[in-house]
Amino acid sequence: MLRDLLINKELFETLREKFLESDDGGMNTNEEIELLEKAVFNRLKKKRSVKRYKKLGVSKGDLKEIIQLADIISLDAIGGPSNYELAKEHQEWCTICGRCCRESESIFIHKDELNLLLTFNPDLEKGIIRNKLYPEHFELKDIRPCKFIDDETNKCGIYNSRPQVCRSYPLVLIESNGKAKNIINLRSKCNYSVNLILEKSMILFDEAIRRLRD
Ligand code: SF4
Ligand code: SF4
Structure with missing residues (x-):
């Protein structure tokens, strides 16, 4: 009602x-x-x-x-x-609590942020693969848990240059009717x-x- x-x-x-x-x-x-x-x-x-x-x-x-x-x-x-x-x-x-860093099925990396991410984390190159759903984009390899999370503090080892998807969580940017929108x-x-x-x-x-x- x-x-x-x-x-x-x-x-x-x-x-x-x-x-x-x-x-x-x-x-x-x-x-x-x-x-x-x-x-x-x-x-x-x-x-x-x-x-x-x-x-x-x-x-x-x-x-x-x-x-x-x-x-x-x-x-x-x-x-x-x-x-x-x-x-x-x-x-x-x-x-x-660190659950999002330990349990996410994919850590998405937009193709436009790849260079910036690698500039700050050159060692990361081998740790990145093509995204399974959107092959023009990328994702972190070997997650669950993400290897950058500190077991004791739950802090991110690449906090200042972490992927955009980590910065926005629990919001997720999607495209709907040609427009970008944040869903929870x-x-x-x-x-x-x-x-x-x-x-x-x-x-x-x-x-x-x-x-x-x-
Ligand atoms: S966004 Fe915060 S509260 Fe939610 S799962 Fe991640 S660390 Fe935990
Ligand atoms: S890169 Fe950092 S913020 Fe992103 S999932 Fe890994 S530990 Fe969490």
Whole structure:
């Protein structure tokens, strides 16, 4: 019910279906999305207690629907901050747990950043291979874990010249309808990612309540 105040139901279903079907290099599998949504729900119900909005007819199901919307849209669609703006503003949500450096399936290197990366890390040449999905680009070889992560501190050994994809994580730049956009890599064990979706869900929830009261 609440979500319908923010987006047309048919449009939501089309976008969600497309989102669940897309496989951006194995990112955001249905299982991961489910785990992430569960993790966000557990935090959201403490921040936006359904009891408080009971008189307005709000239920737990509304919270779940709002989270599903937060997964797939950027808030600039409703005049709010973009994924990039939110992530930039809240870097403290990264707990430096190192999971992204230990568990990522590929560390992508754009062809335009290869020279710069090799200038600062000449030893890296043998550690780079063609990207499996996009052969005009590259990726780090022998990852999981990435060999640059320090086992004790979780710090990156090439921090100042690390690939762009590492700088942006958990945001991932993709092309959609000819435009570049940042989507959030939905990982239930990444505190940064969970908080980004949580924050978006709270903003969407508040906006829906405002519209409901109007
Ligand atoms: S971005 Fe996420 S997974 Fe990576 S170190 Fe930060 S909290 Fe951990
Ligand atoms: S290059 Fe650095 S930031 Fe990127 S995955 Fe490896 S350790 Fe992490």
